[in-house]
Amino acid sequence: MSGVPGANPLRDAQDRRLPRIAGPSGLVIFGVTGDLSRKKLMPAVYDLANRGLLPPGFSLIGFARRDWEDEDFAQVVHDAVKEHSRTPFREEVWQQLSQGMRFVQGNFDDDDAFETLRSTIEELDKAQGTGGNFAFYLSVPPKFFPKVVQQLKKHGLADQKEGSWRRAVIEKPFGHDLGSAQELNQLVHDVFPPNEVFRIDHYLGKETVQNILALRFANTMWEPIWNRSYVDHVQITMAEDIGIGGRAGYYDGIGAARDVIQNHLLQLLALTAMEEPGSFHPKALVAEKLKVLTAVELPEDLGSHTVRGQYTHAWQGGQEVPGYLEEDGIDPKSKTDTFAAIKLTINNRRWAGVPFYLRTGKRLGRRVTEIAVVFKRAPYLPFESGATEELGGNALVIRVQPDEGVTVRFGSKVPGTSMEVRDVTMDFAYGESFTESSPEAYERLILDVLLGDANLFPRHQEVELSWNILDPIEEYWDKHGKPARYAAGTWGPAEADDMLARDGRSWRRP
Amino acid sequence: MKIDLTETTSSKINQALISARRDIGSPAVGMVLTLVIVTDEENAYDALKAANDSSREHPSRIIVVIKRVSRSPRARRDARLDAEIRVGSDAGSGETVVLRLHGELANHAQSVVLPLLLPDAPVVAWWPEDAPADPAKDPLGALAQRRITDTYSAEHPLDELSVRAATYRPGDTDLAWTRITPWRSMLAAALDQQPAQVISATVEGESDNPSCELLAMWLADRLGVPVERTLSGGPGLTAVRLETKNGVIVLDRPDGSLATLCMAGQPDRAVALKRRETAELLAEELRRLDPDNIYESTVKFGVERLGGPTEASSVGSGQKRQEPAGAAAPAAKKAAAKKAASK
Numbered sequence: 001m002s003g004v005p006g007a008n009p010l011r012d013a014q015d016r017r018l019p020r021i022a023g024p025s026g027l028v029i030f031g032v033t034g035d036l037s038r039k040k041l042m043p044a045v046y047d048l049a050n051r052g053l054l055p056p057g058f059s060l061i062g063f064a065r066r067d068w069e070d071e072d073f074a075q076v077v078h079d080a081v082k083e084h085s086r087t088p089f090r091e092e093v094w095q096q097l098s099q100g101m102r103f104v105q106g107n108f109d110d111d112d113a114f115e116t117l118r119s120t121i122e123e124l125d126k127a128q129g130t131g132g133n134f135a136f137y138l139s140v141p142p143k144f145f146p147k148v149v150q151q152l153k154k155h156g157l158a159d160q161k162e163g164s165w166r167r168a169v170i171e172k173p174f175g176h177d178l179g180s181a182q183e184l185n186q187l188v189h190d191v192f193p194p195n196e197v198f199r200i201d202h203y204l205g206k207e208t209v210q211n212i213l214a215l216r217f218a219n220t221m222w223e224p225i226w227n228r229s230y231v232d233h234v235q236i237t238m239a240e241d242i243g244i245g246g247r248a249g250y251y252d253g254i255g256a257a258r259d260v261i262q263n264h265l266l267q268l269l270a271l272t273a274m275e276e277p278g279s280f281h282p283k284a285l286v287a288e289k290l291k292v293l294t295a296v297e298l299p300e301d302l303g304s305h306t307v308r309g310q311y312t313h314a315w316q317g318g319q320e321v322p323g324y325l326e327e328d329g330i331d332p333k334s335k336t337d338t339f340a341a342i343k344l345t346i347n348n349r350r351w352a353g354v355p356f357y358l359r360t361g362k363r364l365g366r367r368v369t370e371i372a373v374v375f376k377r378a379p380y381l382p383f384e385s386g387a388t389e390e391l392g393g394n395a396l397v398i399r400v401q402p403d404e405g406v407t408v409r410f411g412s413k414v415p416g417t418s419m420e421v422r423d424v425t426m427d428f429a430y431g432e433s434f435t436e437s438s439p440e441a442y443e444r445l446i447l448d449v450l451l452g453d454a455n456l457f458p459r460h461q462e463v464e465l466s467w468n469i470l471d472p473i474e475e476y477w478d479k480h481g482k483p484a485r486y487a488a489g490t491w492g493p494a495e496a497d498d499m500l501a502r503d504g505r506s507w508r509r510p
Numbered sequence: 511m512k513i514d515l516t517e518t519t520s521s522k523i524n525q526a527l528i529s530a531r532r533d534i535g536s537p538a539v540g541m542v543l544t545l546v547i548v549t550d551e552e553n554a555y556d557a558l559k560a561a562n563d564s565s566r567e568h569p570s571r572i573i574v575v576i577k578r579v580s581r582s583p584r585a586r587r588d589a590r591l592d593a594e595i596r597v598g599s600d601a602g603s604g605e606t607v608v609l610r611l612h613g614e615l616a617n618h619a620q621s622v623v624l625p626l627l628l629p630d631a632p633v634v635a636w637w638p639e640d641a642p643a644d645p646a647k648d649p650l651g652a653l654a655q656r657r658i659t660d661t662y663s664a665e666h667p668l669d670e671l672s673v674r675a676a677t678y679r680p681g682d683t684d685l686a687w688t689r690i691t692p693w694r695s696m697l698a699a700a701l702d703q704q705p706a707q708v709i710s711a712t713v714e715g716e717s718d719n720p721s722c723e724l725l726a727m728w729l730a731d732r733l734g735v736p737v738e739r740t741l742s743g744g745p746g747l748t749a750v751r752l753e754t755k756n757g758v759i760v761l762d763r764p765d766g767s768l769a770t771l772c773m774a775g776q777p778d779r780a781v782a783l784k785r786r787e788t789a790e791l792l793a794e795e796l797r798r799l800d801p802d803n804i805y806e807s808t809v810k811f812g813v814e815r816l817g818g819p820t821e822a823s824s825v826g827s828g829q830k831r832q833e834p835a836g837a838a839a840p841a842a843k844k845a846a847a848k849k850a851a852s853k
Contacts, residue, residue: 054698093784
C-alpha cells in the first residue's frame, strides 16, 4: 500500500496486468532513411506505442542527410508503419506518436546539425516532457561510428545529467577482430559509460531464444540429461537462402564467420551451454555466459575441424542465381567465406568431450536457425538385428526461426506385426500459434533500452571473448588454402560433411 | 472443416474431433487451454467470434455451451445433445465445439463438457451474459480454474458488482475490470513520473458502467484517499483526476479513443486509450490464469463505500475543482489485512 515512502502506491508486484511502461524518454535514430530503420525500428516503435508500452510524450527524432521537414519525416514513418507494423494501424496511436516526431537534417561532420539536434532535444523536453532521457540509435555503417560518437560528445549530447540518462544503441558488427572490437569499445565507452551502451544482437530479442532459458531452467526433465553423459554433440545452424544482395561493400572481406558466428552463434552456444545463473539479474546472467565462453576451446588441427566455403553459380529453388564471385562489386579473386563451419569444445565438467558444431552460410537450402542437441544412442538395444536400423540418436531441436518451436525426436514402433523402430518427432509449435501476437525482436529490445534493462544485450566482455575464439580461425584461414566451393541452394560444401564424418557424425538436414 | 452431429454424446464428439484432425493432417496439437463459453443462441455468434480471434494468441479448444429453451413439457422431457465441430481454418487456431443442449440435459451441461476438456490443460469458463451468482459453485464454473464474468452486461451492474464481491473465489475475474487495464497502467505511469502523495481522486464516466466503479474502488483501495465518482455522457470512462500535493493529474478521454494527460509543471500529452474489442479483452484475460489478487482487493472494497455517483462533468475540462463529497474513508489498513489473509 502507500506505506513505503517514494514507492508508487498504484504499483504492486502482484498486479501483473500492468505492463512495464518506459519512463519519459525519446529515441534518436541516426541513419533513419536506411532499410533497417524503415522496416524494423519505426514499426517496432509504433507497435510498442500501440501496445501502450511507451510513455506519454515519447519522442522520435530522425537524423539523416535528406532535406526533409518534420512533416516529410512523419509521412515516411507513417508509410513504414502502415506497411511493416505487426499490429493494426490505429489513428489515435498515430496521433499520440506523431506529436513527438522531429527531423534533423545534416551530415555526421556537420556541427550545426548537431547543435540543431541539441536544441531539438531541449525543445522536446519542454513540449513533450521527455525529461532529458534520450537513446541514440546508431543505425549507420561502421565507418561512421567514430564520427557520430565523437560528435555526440563534442556537442554535449552524451552528458549524463543528474536524474536523467543518455544511452547509445549500436548494431553489429562490433569490430572485425579482437583489436578493432577493443578499439571500438574504448571509443564508445569514452563517451558513454559501459552500462549505458546497448549492443543490439536482434537474435537475443527473439522469443524462442528467450525460451531457451525457460526450457532449460524452468523444467526438470532436461537438466539431468543436459551434460556429457547423455549428449553426444550439439549442432547450431543458421542458414540463409539469400545471397549477399546489395551488401557487397560490407560483406566482402568480412565473411560468414565474422558476420554470424562471432555474435549470433556464439551467443546461442553460450545460452545452450551455460550453467544456471543465480538469478536473471543482468550481472548474474552475464557472469555465466562469460564463464562458458572462457571455457570454449578450439580444435588443435584447425585444418580438419573447420571449413569455409563460397557459393557458386547454380539453380536455387527454381531460380538461376549467380555465384559469389560473380556478384556485383565482388573481387573475382575474393577469398571471403560465405559458408563457415567450426567445431568447438567446452572445457568444463558438464561438457568435456562434447563437440559443438557451428555452421552458417548464405545461399543454403532454406532459411533456418536451429539448435539441435543430439543425444547418445541407447547403450544396449534388446531388439533383433535390423529392427533399429532406421533409428537415429534422440534429439531436442530448438527451432529459432522460422516456424519457432521445439521438436523432440525419439524412436517409436512402426505399426505392424514385426518389431521395427523408427524416428518420430513431437512438436511444440510456437510460430504457428503465437506469431501474430509475439512481439518482434526489435520491439522488445527497444523497450529494454528505454527501461535500461541490459539482459538481452551482449556486453563488451562477451564481444571481446567471442573475437578471442574466432580470431585464430580467421588467421588460419588467411594463411592456408582457399574456400571450398558449393553450389547455391545446397547445404554447403562436401568438405563440411567430411568434417563431421571424420568424427563419425553427420549434419542434420534442418 | 465443419461436422454436424445430432443426438450425439461426448464420446462421439471426441471421436469426431480426432478423425477431423487426422483428415486435415495435423495430428499434433499445441493447444494451451480449454475455453468454455456458456451462453444462449443470441449471444453465441459474437462470443465465439471474439474467442476465435483471441485464439490466435492462445490456441485453445473452445467449447460453446448453448442451453436451448424448451417451450413445452414434451420438449423438456426430450433431452438431446447436438454438436457442431469446427477444426482447421474455420476455428481460428484451435478447435471449436458448439454444443446445443435440449430439454433436461440443459441442467447437466457439466456432464457433457467434462469429457471434452483437454487433458492436463487449464480450463477457463466465460459467461458473456447472465453469469451465475456464484460462478465457482456453478457446475460448469467448478470445472474451471478461471471464471470470467462481465458485469457490464448485467441489468443492474452495481448490484452485480456487490454480488461478485460477496461470492469471490480465487480465479474469478470480470471483463469490466479488464477494460480498465490501460487506464490503470497510464495512471501508474503518471505517478511514476511524478511521485507525489495523492490527496483525493475523481472518476468520471457514464452511468451503469461498472468499470468506472472498479477504477474508483481501485484508486480508493490503493491510495487510501476519498474517491468521488461523477457522471458524464460517456462513452465509457471519460476522465480521472488525481489531486496531489504537487498539483493535479488529469487523464481526460472525451471521445473514447485519444486521451490527454495533463500534469502540473509538464506539457499536456496525447495518449492513445482506445476502447478495446471483446477479443482483445479476452486475450488479456487468458494471458494469466493465476488468481488476480488486485481484482479481489478492489471488488471487495465495496461499491457502497464509494457513496454513489454525483451528477457533474467538469472533471475532464479541469477548470472547476470538485470538492469530494460522499467520500470513501481511507481503508489502507483494512485492505492490507484482507490481502494478507487471502494469501
